[in-house]
Amino acid sequence: MSPGSVALAVIDDMPLFELxxxxxxxxxxxxxxxxxWYDLRLCAADPSGTRGEFGFxxxxxxxxxxxxxxxxxxxxALPYACVQSGRPIPPELIAAVRAAADAGARIVSLCTGSFVLAAAGLLDGRRAATHWMYAATLxxxxxxxxxxxxxxxVDDGDVLTSAGRSAGIDLCLHVVRRDLGAHVxxxxARRMVLPAHRAGGQSQYVAVSVPDTDDDGLGPLLHWATENLDQPLTVDVLARRAGMSARTFVRRFHDATATTPLQWLLTQRVIRARSLLESTDLAVDQVGERSGLGSAANLxxxxxxxxxxxxxAYRRAFRATT
Known part of the structure; x- marks a missing residue:
């Protein structure tokens, strides 16, 4: 399976992080x-050179x-002047993105790149993400x-949009996961020293501050849980291991992850099952057992x-790429 070519649209003054x-x-x-692997191409209005953030x-x-x-x-992401000071988005960029969509390309925006997709008419009637600071403006x-x-x-099939800054990493890894499977x-993510997966529906930010230290023990606990997904992990089991009451554990877990313990476990188990299907010859019922999802029917x-x-069908689609 070939993931094909990826074209990165570049204009002057774009923030370096998303690039x-x-x-x-x-x-x-x-x-x-x-x-x-992917064939990455940088595309700009003037291919001879583009001025980046900080003079690069x-x-x-x-x-x-x-x-x-x-x-x-x-x-x-767009230059800050385009979203903060009303500097027009280069019309040639909008036209080029619209032409790519018309030609059948999958269109992905990172952070405020969503403003370009919206200007091209690609987000009309669609749900879309952008940096929370500029959501009202969009x-x-x-x-x-x-x-x-x-x-x-947000993954809307042929159009995908991410929130701000590091959420762009999550979306890019999601694209790799869609194209080449969970194992790849x-x-x-491991080579980039990153968590393997944050679901798209996870919150952009948490209103209650996450503790600066790991006194709550959630880091080691989450690592232990991912190593024991085949065990019957309940909220009570996790809370006892964390040394908290179940009520306190659920509250602190949500503060730190913006999801519930059981939803987090389900996501990790689906990821584990995908990886096992890609990288082993285990029967479907064995994959269900080892991932903690139970029977083949439940899987x-x-x-x-x-x-x-x-x-x-998932194994058939992705097994050849691992």
Missing amino acids: AIACEVFGPKRTDLADP WQRADHGLEHLADAETVIVP AMLHPLVQVDDTVLY ANQV RRHFALHLGVTPT
């Missing part, structure tokens, strides 16, 4: 994980018109867009609910 995210995830040829100078491989030649187009400028300022990213995405139910495919 670097896309380059780091898709750029290095990780052919030991999947062969072929970057060359591009192609002009913006070449966005339409790619399977996936990524629009990183909704005001584009009232047909269903702006969600709470989630990390997890390995990329199929969760795969249908979360992934829209059967475990067998």
Whole structure:
């Protein structure tokens, strides 16, 4: 399975962080994980050079018109002046992104790159994420867009949008997971020294401060839980291991992760099942047992609910890429 080409749309003064995210995830040829790997191309209005944040100078491989030649187009965060001071988005960028979508490309925005997708008409009637600080502005400028300022990213099939800053990493890893499977995405995350997975529906930020220290013991607890997913892990079991009452544990868990313990466990078990299907020859019922999802019937139910495919179809689609 080939993940195809990824075209990164670049204009002057774009923040470096989101540019670097896309380059780091898709750029290095990780052919030991999947062969072929992505073909990353930088596209700019002036390929000879683009002025980056803090005066950095970057060359591009192609002009913006070449966005339409790619399977996936990524629009990183816009220059701050475009979202804070009303500087117009370059019309050639909007036109190039619209042309790429018309040509059948999958369109991905990171952070405020969503403003470009909205200006191109690609988000009308769709739910979309952006940085929470600029969500109200996006909704005001584009009232047909269903702006969600709470989630990390939104996958709407051919159009994907992320929240701000590090949420772009989550979305890029999600794209790898969609294209090449959970095992490959997890390995990329490991090499980047990152958590393997944060679900798109997780909150962008937590209203209650997460403790600066690990006195609550959640870090070691979560690691222990991921090593024991095949065991009957309940809230009471986790709370006792954390040395808390169940009520206190649930509250502190939600403060730290913006989800419930049982939902977090279910997500981890689905991820484990995906990895086992990709990397082993275990029968479906054994995958269900080792991931903690139970019977083969229960595994199929969760795969249908979360992934829209059967475990067998998932293995058939991704096994060859691991």
